[in-house]
Amino acid sequence: MSTTQLARYNTRAEYPAKVLIRGTPEYERCRQNNPSADTPSRFPQEIHVVKTPADVSGALKKATELGVHVGVRSSGHIFNLPNLIEGGILIDTTNLNRQIEYDPISGEICFGPACRVEELAAKLKDINRFFPHGHAPTVGSGGFLLAGGQGWFVRGWGATNQTWINKIEMVVPDGRTVIASRTENRDLFWAARGSGLGFFGVVTRFWGRTIKSSLMWERILKFEINSDSYMALMSWAIERGRDTPKYGTDLNLTIDYPEKYDPSYTTDTIPLNGKLHMTLNLLCYTDTIREARTLLGAYDKLTPEVQAALLEMHPVQRRTVEQVFSRKRRFLGNDKQDRWQINSIMNDPDVPLERLLEVIKPAMLELPTRTSSVFMCHCDIVPDEEDAALSLPQDLYISTITGWTDPKLEPAIYQPMRDRYKRAFPVAVGMYVTELDVNCDDANTKVMSDTALAKFLEIREKWDPNELFPNYKKFIMAHEKINRLQNKAQL
Numbered sequence: 001m002s003t004t005q006l007a008r009y010n011t012r013a014e015y016p017a018k019v020l021i022r023g024t025p026e027y028e029r030c031r032q033n034n035p036s037a038d039t040p041s042r043f044p045q046e047i048h049v050v051k052t053p054a055d056v057s058g059a060l061k062k063a064t065e066l067g068v069h070v071g072v073r074s075s076g077h078i079f080n081l082p083n084l085i086e087g088g089i090l091i092d093t094t095n096l097n098r099q100i101e102y103d104p105i106s107g108e109i110c111f112g113p114a115c116r117v118e119e120l121a122a123k124l125k126d127i128n129r130f131f132p133h134g135h136a137p138t139v140g141s142g143g144f145l146l147a148g149g150q151g152w153f154v155r156g157w158g159a160t161n162q163t164w165i166n167k168i169e170m171v172v173p174d175g176r177t178v179i180a181s182r183t184e185n186r187d188l189f190w191a192a193r194g195s196g197l198g199f200f201g202v203v204t205r206f207w208g209r210t211i212k213s214s215l216m217w218e219r220i221l222k223f224e225i226n227s228d229s230y231m232a233l234m235s236w237a238i239e240r241g242r243d244t245p246k247y248g249t250d251l252n253l254t255i256d257y258p259e260k261y262d263p264s265y266t267t268d269t270i271p272l273n274g275k276l277h278m279t280l281n282l283l284c285y286t287d288t289i290r291e292a293r294t295l296l297g298a299y300d301k302l303t304p305e306v307q308a309a310l311l312e313m314h315p316v317q318r319r320t321v322e323q324v325f326s327r328k329r330r331f332l333g334n335d336k337q338d339r340w341q342i343n344s345i346m347n348d349p350d351v352p353l354e355r356l357l358e359v360i361k362p363a364m365l366e367l368p369t370r371t372s373s374v375f376m377c378h379c380d381i382v383p384d385e386e387d388a389a390l391s392l393p394q395d396l397y398i399s400t401i402t403g404w405t406d407p408k409l410e411p412a413i414y415q416p417m418r419d420r421y422k423r424a425f426p427v428a429v430g431m432y433v434t435e436l437d438v439n440c441d442d443a444n445t446k447v448m449s450d451t452a453l454a455k456f457l458e459i460r461e462k463w464d465p466n467e468l469f470p471n472y473k474k475f476i477m478a479h480e481k482i483n484r485l486q487n488k489a490q491l
C-alpha cells in the first residue's frame with residue numbers, strides 16, 4: 001500500500017515551483033507531506049502548489065484538457081488520502097490565502113483553506129474573539145469546514161459550518177471564482193457544507209462570525225477499564241454527559257494504554273499485562289470557575305462500580321487552548337514516523353445505549369497496538385437538511401484510531417478495525433464524512449441522508465458535469481450497500 005517516507009510532516013512546507021512534476025524529488029516530498037506516514041502508492045501526474053484563485057483555475061483547466069481527475073489538499077489529515085488520484089492533478093492549497101483577517105465592524109474572520117487550527121487560535125487570542133475551529137493544532141480549515149466541523153463546544157451551537165460560516169469563495173470546475181452564501185449561489189453553499197471529500201470545487205476562502213472570548217475550564221477523571229467494568233463505566237460516562245447542559249460544554253472520552261506516550265516503549269506491541277485506561281476530558285467555556293463547576297457537576301456522583309475503577313479525579317481548573325494543543329501534539333506531528341487509520345460511526349439515537357455499547361465493545365477494547373486509541377465525544381448536532389448537506393444527526397461521535405510505526409504490519413493492520421466497525425452498522429446512523437475510506441468500502445456507511453444525497457448529486461451534476469472531482473462516487477457505493485443490507489433486513 002505505502003511507499004518509503006521521505007520527509008517529516010511540515011505544515012509550512014515550501015516548494016521551488018508552483019507546478020511539481022511526477023518523478024522529481026520535490027514532487028515526492030510534496031506528495032508525501034501528510035500527517036500519516038503510510039502515504040498510498042497513488043501518483044498524480046502533477047501537483048499544483050497554488051497561490052491564487054487564478055492558479056486554481058489554471059489547474060482545473062489543465063485537468064480538463066488532459067481529461068483527468070482532481071484532488072485537493074489543505075493539510076492531508078484524512079489519513080487514507082482521497083486527494084491522491086492516480087494520474088490526476090493534486091491541488092495543494094498550502095500557500096492559498098494563508099492569512100487570517102479580522103473585520104472589527106462585522107466581527108468576521110476571513111481565512112484560506114490551509115490555515116491551521118493553531119493559526120486560527122493564535123489570531124483569535126490576539127483579537128480576544130472566539131470561533132469554533134477544530135481541536136487539534138495542525139488540522140486545516142478546508143476539509144474541516146467542508147465536512148461539518150465538530151469544533152470547540154459543538155454541542156450547543158452545532159457544527160461550525162452550520163452556524164458560524166457566512167460565506168465561502170471557491171473556484172468551480174469551469175474555472176470561475178464564485179461566492180457562495182445563503183443569498184448567492186445557494187446550491188453551492190448548501191452542498192459545500194457537509195459533503196467533505198466529495199465536494200466538487202476548490203475552496204479559496206471562508207468567512208466566519210466570531211464572538212467575544214471567555215475562559216476555558218477542564219475537569220479530568222481517569223479510570224481503569226476492562227471487559228468486566230466496560231458496561232458500567234461507559235454507560236455512566238455517557239449518561240452523565242447527557243445530564244450536562246449542552247451550551248458551553250465539550251465532553252470527550254478516550255480509551256488507551258498508559259504506555260502510549262511512554263518513551264521507554266518503542267514498539268507497536270501492547271505491553272505485557274497492559275491495562276486500558278478510560279479518560280474523561282470535560283471542558284467548558286464560561287466566565288467563572290463557579291459556573292464551570294456547575295456546568296460539569298453531573299460527574300460529581302460516582303456509583304460504587306465506577307468508584308472502584310477510579311484512578312484519578314482532578315477538580316475543575318483553568319485550561320488554555322495551548323495546553324490542550326500540547327496534549328494533542330503528542331498524538332500527531334510529533335516528528336515520528338507514525339502511521340494511522342481512523343474508523344468511526346455516529347450512533348443511531350433511537351438505539352438504546354446498552355445495545356450500542358454491546359455492539360461497539362470490540363472496537364472500544366480490542367485495540368490492535370500500543371498506540372491505538374478510542375476517541376468518543378458528545379456532538380449533539382441536530383441537522384437542518386434545508387440549510388446544508390450535513391444531514392445526519394450527530395449524537396455521539398465514536399472512533400478508533402489504529403496507530404503503528406512498522407510498515408511490515410501493512411496491509412494486515414487495516415482490516416481488523418474495519419471489521420469491528422462494519423459490525424456496528426446496525427447501531428449507526430452513518431459516519432462522519434471525513435472518515436469515509438477511499439481505499440476500502442468495508443467499513444463505509446452513509447455520510448448524509450438519502451434525500452440529501454439525491455439533492456447533492458443533482459447540484460454536483462450541474463456544476464461538475466465532466467466529473468473532475470470523483471470521490472462522491474464512494475458516497476453512492478456506501479449508501480447503496482447499506483440500503484441493500486437494510487432491504488434484506490441484514491441490519
Ligand SMILES: Cc1cc2nc3c(=O)[nH]c(=O)nc-3n(C[C@H](O)[C@H](O)[C@H](O)COP(=O)(O)OP(=O)(O)OC[C@H]3O[C@@H](n4cnc5c(N)ncnc54)[C@H](O)[C@@H]3O)c2cc1C
Nearest residue numbers: 073074075076077078113135136140142143144150197203
Ligand atoms: C488529529 C486529528 C484531529 C481532528 N480533530 C477534529 C476535530 O476536532 N473536529 C472535526 O470536525 N474534525 C477533526 N478531525 C477530522 C478533520 O477535520 C478531517 O480529517 C478534515 O477533512 C481534515 O481536513 P484537511 O483539509 O485538514 O485535510 P485534507 O486531507 O487536506 O482534506 C480532506 C479532504 O477535503 C477536501 N478539501 C480539502 N481542502 C479543500 C479545499 N480547499 N477545497 C475543496 N476541497 C478541499 C478534499 O477532498 C480532501 O480530500 C481531526 C483529524 C485528525 C487527524
